[in-house]
Amino acid sequence: MPRNRLRRPSPSILESNPSSSQANPFLDPSSSSFSLITPPQRPYSPAFRPSSSQGNDSSDHLALPYPPHRFRDTSHGSTDHSNLSSRRTSWSSDNGSRDGRAFAFSPLRNLGSHSRAETDENAVNTQTVMEKYAIMPDENLLVYPEDIERDDYLHNPDPNDKERDCNICSRRGTMNVFGLVAVVAGVLVIFIVYPVLTFVRKLTDPETPSCADDPMCLDVGPIPHLRNIRTTLIDPDTPDSAKSIISADGKEWKLVFSDEFNKDGRTFYDGDDPFFQAVDIWYGVTQDLEWYDPDAVTTKNGKLEIRFDAFQNHGLNYRSGMVQSWNKLCFTGGRLEASISLPGRGDTSGFWPGFWAMGNLGRPGYAATTEGMWPYSYDNICDAGITPNQSSTDGISFLPGMRLPACTCAGEDHPNPGKSRSAPEIDVIEASVHALDETKPSTVGDVSQSAQIAPFDVWYMPNFEFYELYNPKITAINSYRGGPYQEALSGITTLNNDWYDDKAYQVYAFEYKPGKTGEVTWFVGADKTWKLDARALGPNGNVGQRVIPLEPMALIMNFGMSGSFAALNMTGLAKLMPATMRFDYVRIYQDPDEESVTCDPPGYETTGYIRRHRDVYDNPNLTRWYVSDTNYNWPRNSFMHGC
Structure with missing residues (x-):
């Protein structure tokens, strides 16, 4: 081995x-x-x-x-x-x-x-x-x-x-400290200093204009990208003298929102502004002749301008603008006012400029959202007033019935079960013209200041005992009281024809207190024009108490034209185009004890319901709130369905 x-x-x-x-x-x-x-x-x-x-x-x-x-x-x-x-x-x-x-x-x-x-x-x-x-x-x-x-x-x-010497006062220690400081400084410059500098101002202007060698280029100069940023509800440009006001009942109210429109070049496309949006729709519910385009709205010379022009687009011959604060800025109670120079001339009929407020659960121009909602303003009761046509065969109402009454069945789609919810309307102004004397052809400008309500009184006749007219020489109760889609409670006030086309500005406003014991008072300038007391809307026929709107209200500023509102003097209007409606400012005042500047006041929340049905609120082509159109059922109620 x-x-x-x-x-x-x-x-x-x-x-x-x-x-x-x-x-x-x-x-x-x-x-x-x-x-x-x-x-x-x-x-x-x-x-x-x-x-x-x-x-x-x-x-x-x-x-x-x-x-x-x-x-x-x-x-x-x-x-x-x-x-x-x-x-x-x-x-x-x-x-x-x-x-x-x-x-x-x-x-x-x-x-x-x-x-x-x-x-x-x-x-x-x-x-x-x-x-x-x-x-x-x-x-x-x-x-x-x-x-x-x-x-x-x-x-x-x-x-x-x-040997381990911790003394940094050496060549190597000095280099280490210098390198660390340089790295930290570089990070701070990249992520803090540079963004701040580029946000605040442009560091250097180009030596040669960008359009110098391009004849087809339109040089509009530098435009800040974040021009509409606001950090408070009250515009910093609002003067101190305007931060409080004495209300119609003699109490001091505080300013809770303002926009002075002093920054020129603002735009109002979706997402551009924290409070307002210019819509891109055809306002089909009133068969308007224009297309509302965000491009027709801007700020210039310290004013918000809405431009109406003969401009063919979307199959229509005219283009204009509508600005809304829907689902962004809402208020309940208080005073809404604006300083406005109306478009065109006071002696030419056809333009339809407006400044108004509507309940946030309905979006103006989006017909499916307002079906069964506008212009209802009902107490928490269920009777014939919530039914289609008010259960009447005489044609008094073509409304489909109230979609969100107080008696909606349990488990149905309702933002606040047990309360009547809707989208009522109060108009600061809708401008038109009227003849000074029936025997003479001269005309003068006027404004309709109104509230739209439903269900309707018999023959659209409220209790006039609870109207108050302050100066019958310049203000009169409107002879038009409504139709099958609305009951109009309106006063007509004559204007000065100089309050047009940027020559002069006038303040238009309303103050209101919500509820079945509330009231609405309208103003032109510092003067009251007329007042509506909620008792004028008491039970009548087969309907119950209508209320001064309890809903959070959104603002609307628009400049339209429709034969459904006023006679069209096309010859005279053609000479005035392009015409511009101008707003110097918009302000909201409220009682300090009852302040509410939100779209979700307690018991009357709106944004959650809107979020659950956002597809309908974003689609102006939907006109009916039925499952065949919107995939949402019409809520059942105990009065009609026996649940």
Whole structure:
């Protein structure tokens, strides 16, 4: 069986005759390899018994020098080995033996004896290298790890030997601090300084206008991108003198919202303004002749301008604008006023400029949202007034019935079950003209100031005992009281023909207190024109109490034209186009004890219901609130369906 070359020889072999036929080259001075590979004679074990001390001095030059701070006895002249360490980490690097064993019996020496004999006597081979240097590990290294060799410091660096100077006042420390400061400053400039500078102003103007070499380019100059940003409901440009007002009943009311329109170039596309939006629709419910386009609305010279022009688009011959605060700005109770210069001339019939408010649950021009909602303003009761046509066959009403009455069945789609919800309307003004004298052709401008309600009184006749007319010389109750789609409670006030086309401005307003005991008072300038008391809308025939609107109201400013409102003097109107309706400001005042500038007042929330039906509120092409058109059912109620 072959012998294992790496197996340790048995003790019996090691303890046998130390003399061997193999000569020890380290002890034989006559050996040709003695001068090359004679190892230093260092004692490692108490059992060490050298047979000769020759050659120790001659071989010291081959050993690595000990580091000055390491301690190890390197004496070669001493023969006293009783106090030397018995531990070592080399295999067999000198004539001293392992545990008293002679060199001649080293197993590694025997393994290479034949090959060595066959080589040149001065050659350096594996055998001679292994005999001279500690290549193989010694088992004592694990037992005595504290044994120190000369070159240990090269392989085991001590962290404590390295100086660690924390002084930053050095070249490297200074560079580190400077680099850190530069990185932090760069981040601040990129994410804070630069955005602020570019937001506040343009740093430099281009040296050459962008349109200098392009005759087809329209250079309108620099336009700020965030021109409509507002952080408060009250416009900072509102003068202090306008921040309070004495109401019709003599109480001081506070300003809660204002827009002075002093920043020129504002736009009112969807998302451009925090409070207003110009719609992009045809106002089909009144068969208007114009298309409402956001491009027709802007601010200029400190005014909001709505421009009406003979401009063919969307299959229509005219274009104009309608601005709404729907679902953005709402109020309940108080005073709504605006300073307005009406468009055109007071002696030319046909234009239909308006400034009004409507309940936020209906969106003007989006017919499906107003079906069954406008112009209802009913108490929390259920009777014939909530039914289609008011359950009458005489044609008094063509309305489909109230969609959200107080008696809606449990589980039906209703924003506040148990309350009547709707979209009533109060008009600050709708401008027209009338003849000064029936015998003379001269005409003068006027405004209709009205409330639209449903259900209707019999023959559209409210209780006039609860109307109040302040100056019959300039104001009269409108002879038009309504039709099958609305009951109109209206007063007509004569205007000065100078209050048109930017020549002069006049303030138009109404104040109202909501509820079945409320009232509405209209103003032209500082003068009251007429007042509607809620008692004029008391029970009548088969309908109950109508109320002064309790709903949160949104603002509407528009400039239209329709034969359903006024006679059209097309010859005279053509000379006035393009015509512009101008608003100097819009303001809302309220009693400090009853302030409500929100579209979600307690008990009359609107935004959640709108969000659940957003697809209908965003689609002006839908005209009916039926499942076939909107995928929403008409809510059932206990009065009609017996739930």
